[in-house]
Amino acid sequence: YFKRRPHLDAWQISDAFAPAIMVGACVGRMGCFMAGCCHGAPTESAVGILFHRLTSPVHPTQLYDSFIAGVLGAGLLWRFHRRRFKGENIALLLIFYPVLRATTEAFRGDAERGSFGPLSTSQMLSIPLLLIGIYLYATRANKPSAAVQARPSPDPSTP
Numbered sequence: 001y002f003k004r005r006p007h008l009d010a011w012q013i014s015d016a017f018a019p020a021i022m023v024g025a026c027v028g029r030m031g032c033f034m035a036g037c038c039h040g041a042p043t044e045s046a047v048g049i050l051f052h053r054l055t056s057p058v059h060p061t062q063l064y065d066s067f068i069a070g071v072l073g074a075g076l077l078w079r080f081h082r083r084r085f086k087g088e089n090i091a092l093l094l095i096f097y098p099v100l101r102a103t104t105e106a107f108r109g110d111a112e113r114g115s116f117g118p119l120s121t122s123q124m125l126s127i128p129l130l131l132i133g134i135y136l137y138a139t140r141a142n143k144p145s146a147a148v149q150a151r152p153s154p155d156p157s158t159p
Contacts, residue, residue, distance in 0.1 A: 011086035011146065018089040019080070022073030022097070029066035038062050041109030059107040068100045083148050087140035094133025098126030 002010040032038040036051040040059025048057025076089050083089060102123045105113070114121035140146045 009086065011090070011140070015080060015083060015086060015089035018093045019073045019077035021093065022069045022076060025069035025097075026066045026073060029062045029069060033060060033062035033066065037110065037112065038065075038108070039110050040064075040107040058109055061104050061107050064104045064107065065101065068104065069097070072096055072100070085140050085143065085146040086148055087136055087146060088148075091133050091137035091140060094129050095137065096133075098129040098133070102126040 002008055002013075029038070036053060038061060039049075039051060039054070040061035042048075042056045043059050044057070045059075047060060049060045050057045072093070076093060079092070080089060105120045105123050108120060116124045
């Protein structure tokens, strides 16, 4: 897409979309909570929720994931104008979300999540995403052409 449109800056656009991706994940996990899917393992803790198809309370991992995605999205939105280089937001998304998602997977208890040995499907997918994020951050941070242009400060003499 971007090769055919060289006037568009792919890194700038991906940085701008990163917070929206997390808002989408946040809303999507709320949908999972309302549907009762993607739930956690049984728990006796105060956070346990009983879904209609289950016989005991479970961790509301959908809410954990939704909260994480919302906070990460807000952080990426806040960081957008504070980026040091183009591609920083998308790299940070690819670093932090897989780590946080893999952590909440430890509380999952539904059979639909799948597994590869001791790792769930999401944990397995988190590994290459994390590595890509680290690679992007390392290569883009050291690229002089990737520097974000400072926005001009407003002229105090103009109304």
